[in-house]
Amino acid sequence: MILELDDVRVTLGGSHILQGVSFSVAPTGVTALLGRNGVGKTTTVKAILGLVPRTGRIDFGGDPVHRLRTHEIVRRGIGYAPEDRCVFAKLTVTENLALAERRGSAHAYDLVYELFPELKTRGAQAAGTLSGGQQQMVAIARTLLNDNRLIVVDEPTKGLAPKVVTEVAEVLERAAERVPMLLVEQNLALVRRLAGDGVVLAAGQVVHCGPVRELLADAALTQELLGVGQARGENVTLYTRPAPSGGSTHALAIVKDRQPPDEVSPPESTRSDAP
Amino acid sequence: MSTLVLLTLTGLGLGALYFLIASGLSLIFGLMDVLNFAHGALVTAGAYAAWRLTGHLPFAVAIAAAIATGAVLAALIETVLIRPLYSRPKDQILVTVGLGLALPALVQGIWGADARQLRAPRQLAGTVSVLGAKVPTDRFVLIAAAIVVLAALKLFLSRTRYGLVVRAGVEDRAMVTALGIDVRKAFTLVFAIGGALAGLAGALGGVYFGSVSPDQGTSLLVFGFVVVVIGGMGRTDGVALAAAAVGLIQQFTNYYAASGLGDFAAVAILAVVLLARGNRDGARRLIRRAA
């Protein structure tokens, strides 16, 4: 296990956001962190990175990291693409990437520019002027630039148009071939496509662990734990398009058509920030 | 004409002094959200360091010592007193208030309350004729120092990795740490830079006024605040412009209106700028409501 959480608790503004979260992240592939809005997914991610005060034990690569400060944890080899991207709006794209360069790590600019050719052509542009999808690419590129042992991606498709969701999904799939990933995602089609294991949170606690396929195959369980699912059938649309070379057709992305891309769900951060 | 030239250059010299103080304040606030009330004390420390060494050592050494004094003191203040309070921003300000009270009083306890004459070296004591006006040389030194500092700050911010960290930190400190960067090093660095500039301001201010006194720094700090608020926090260019404007307005008012009214005019400008901003905001709200 590359990352293990044991009884992690977070209290913010007097409310118990996480009430003893324990799970582990597999050393290969994608582990999805799932749950309805406001159950503490983003807080869990922040707790791993030491961005919120927390108690409990967190082991990364076999070593305890819960006493370290954020930058020390990250230097152990975690790449983090936060919810809402958090690119530096006034810095250029190139500067955003340069800032992410960590000492003691090779910098995979070749990979980054191969995955995101646009970032090279827009290198001198202020990151704040990029579209949401392009900003997400900067955020993911920052995690791929260094030799990371784990990348943590929080809601990468939030607020993005379906076409862009597909692009992001492809990039995440390629990234997951190289490095294990902890993915927070609401888009279940994307989760089904990428994730091996799934961890479901409800009210600050882990309520389900197991292979994502089994979870999503159980319509009743999906409905109960995530509040969405194929049980009602009509609210999920399957987009398909021909694969570039293979000729066969496969599902690329599923978007919930009841939720327009621009509709931003109440972010957990604002919930937890307001005591 | 010659009066105009003299007033302009003197005003710009004063503005240069304000810029040296305000640029550090603005940088510290932009990155760290800390209003450094002890900044005036750092100016005083620099002034006294220069005063102690002037006459014994070359003047350049005295200036360097003033810069070093400011930088070291500031770095100490940041690491020892401010750093443990990062989760308590208001207390950080209170700590700097305490220092701002204690340090000048300490200086007064050691060297007395009276102003001490600072004898600038002969090269700085003379005047230069510009368009018929005899302008004291130190005005040019101040203006040159401010220009060099402005250029150096801009280069630092745009070309160095630490400058990049500082600019990113102004936007989002937490994300900088989440990229594996120890942002506290940048805090110490920025504090030290601010302290160095305050020390330089103290030494050059001593030359400009011809003397040093314990509360010189604190009274200059007030105009530093005025300049920072007008120029904008964390904006080096805006601060430079505001500093020049405030210095000029002060000098011209002192000459053409009445001596002493210049200081008052600087504060009046602040009020006008604030009112204009408040109105702009109010106007926007009106438009929003109408729409």
Add this chain to the structure above:
Amino acid sequence: MKRHVKNLIPVAVLAVLISLPYSTLRIPGVFDGAVNTPGSLQLLALCLLFAGLAVGYDLLFGRLGLMSFGHALYVALGAYSAELAMKNLHLPLVLAALLATVIGAAVSTLLGAVSLKGVGKLGTENLGTVGFAMVTLAFAQAGSILVGRDPKTTGGEEGLPLSTEKVPAAFVGVVNTVNLYWLALAYLVLVCAVVWWLTGSRVGRVWQAIRDNERRAEVLGLNPFRYQLGAFVLAGTLGAVGGVVHLLVTAGATPETTTTDFTLALLVMVVLGGSGTRWGPVLGGVFYTLLDHRLGAVATSDSVAGLPAGLRVPLSQPLVLLGVLFVLVVYAVPGGLAALPSRLRGRRPPTRPRLRGRGPRGQRGEQHRLGVVEGEAHGAHPDRVASEL
């Protein structure tokens, strides 16, 4: 503590304060003579006056989270305009005091509106608390400059002696020091009555909502500006009244009341005692004034002059020790003296760690989208500590 016992505390304190002038108690180390000697009563009057000024200042700092660095301006306005009204307009004391109060209210309305409007609402620029502090300081400095640069009217560095012929005889002369004590006590009672009553009322709850989260208060349909300005004007007016009392107690208007150091002294008192609490500012005001007085006496004493430089220098400058004490209190006793009892009982004061900076005006807004507290979010902030007293 039972509620009715709690309500008895102010009565008990008032009873003690009323009985003090009749006491022949000697407290060595605090007062040079017995408590009812003019010297001691003069010092006590100053203590009560500063306690009242501190309670008024805490209305801004503790109750609304507004860090004003220009409160001295209103005290000076009260003192100088009352004295000038008596000297130049030949008004009797009561009318002069009334005029000074009106001037204090008018100036605080004007400057409060400018400072709060211009600084508070800069959505894009992150000024908030700090900008308000800077601007109020600059305005107060302007007042200080005016006093310093017009010695013909204001007496400059010398200040103005009290125009005793316009003042009722009861407030003049050493034998009448006890009346100054009553005056200062009345001022303290007035300020406490106003501030405590408002804090307990609906207005007080709105203040707290604004202090805790200005934006949320706005969402709830409240207009923070109106309440902040109201408090600012009230504090300024009470400060001006305090200035008139200061004029009488010290028998003159002194330029010290115009300085930043005067405001900072109030800030130190409030933090020392415990801001945002009932008794904290009162305790802080009394304690600071006594300490300042004693340290001043020590500084000029012969025994200090004989000490080696390492001890003599800090001891000869009360501000060095007070500044250091202040820093220590901020560190070691967040919550101030008023929080000490609950700390000593081993109960940590209630903590409410908040993200994105503390204080309503300290918000960094969207800039810190990760909403992070660097370091540990423990330790109570002084203005968060609800006193048990």
